[in-house]
Amino acid sequence: MIRGLVIALALIVAPSALGQGWNSPGQPAYRDPPQVITTEHQWGHPLLNRVASAFASRPVSIKCRPEIDDSVLSWAYGYVYYPTYQQKWATLENLVCFGALAIKSDTPDITDWNKAIGVAVLIHESYHLRRYKDVTASSIEAATECRAMGHYDIGLLKLGANQTELARLMPVLLNFHLRLVSNHSQYYTQCALPDRYWRFLDPFGPDPNETSSR
Numbered sequence: 001m002i003r004g005l006v007i008a009l010a011l012i013v014a015p016s017a018l019g020q021g022w023n024s025p026g027q028p029a030y031r032d033p034p035q036v037i038t039t040e041h042q043w044g045h046p047l048l049n050r051v052a053s054a055f056a057s058r059p060v061s062i063k064c065r066p067e068i069d070d071s072v073l074s075w076a077y078g079y080v081y082y083p084t085y086q087q088k089w090a091t092l093e094n095l096v097c098f099g100a101l102a103i104k105s106d107t108p109d110i111t112d113w114n115k116a117i118g119v120a121v122l123i124h125e126s127y128h129l130r131r132y133k134d135v136t137a138s139s140i141e142a143a144t145e146c147r148a149m150g151h152y153d154i155g156l157l158k159l160g161a162n163q164t165e166l167a168r169l170m171p172v173l174l175n176f177h178l179r180l181v182s183n184h185s186q187y188y189t190q191c192a193l194p195d196r197y198w199r200f201l202d203p204f205g206p207d208p209n210e211t212s213s214r
């Protein structure tokens, strides 16, 4: 982690069972990228800017760039310059932007793994941009990832997911989070899942003998 330069979200390798289109940084996550990011959007698609600003609690922008144009993006999905509270934007790799923007249409051209990366990274980097009373709070990776994980469902809904898509993508997003914190110790935190998440993870539905509510 290059703390003095950027606060970045590390790349992780997609599980082969989930990521048919993207298994290493060298392989694109999309077969036919939608024409949703144009030159006029290089400083942010309106929807991404709006969602990022909501999580950052101030007006911020999302800059979408191809990996080839930005050396940091060869090892990170996205980043914010340091000190984070002074910055006005986060930079995301194009595949992250494509994934986040594919939520609303739920296009099959973008894998669910790519969609999950889009949502998870967008929220994570947006929380880096949030100003806390403790100015160092937004630059602590584990705390930032905990905040992001706790808002995956809200991020999905803000990006246009319906309930069916929410139920399908939440386990994928939590898979992403688990892999991130397992493979990169700086993101690890003893961060409990919100109670409302359990309904997305129980394949058998609610336990009829269970008295406590989830």
Ligand SMILES: [Zn+2]
Pocket: 007, 008, 009, 124, 128, 141, 144
């Ligand atoms: Zn980070």
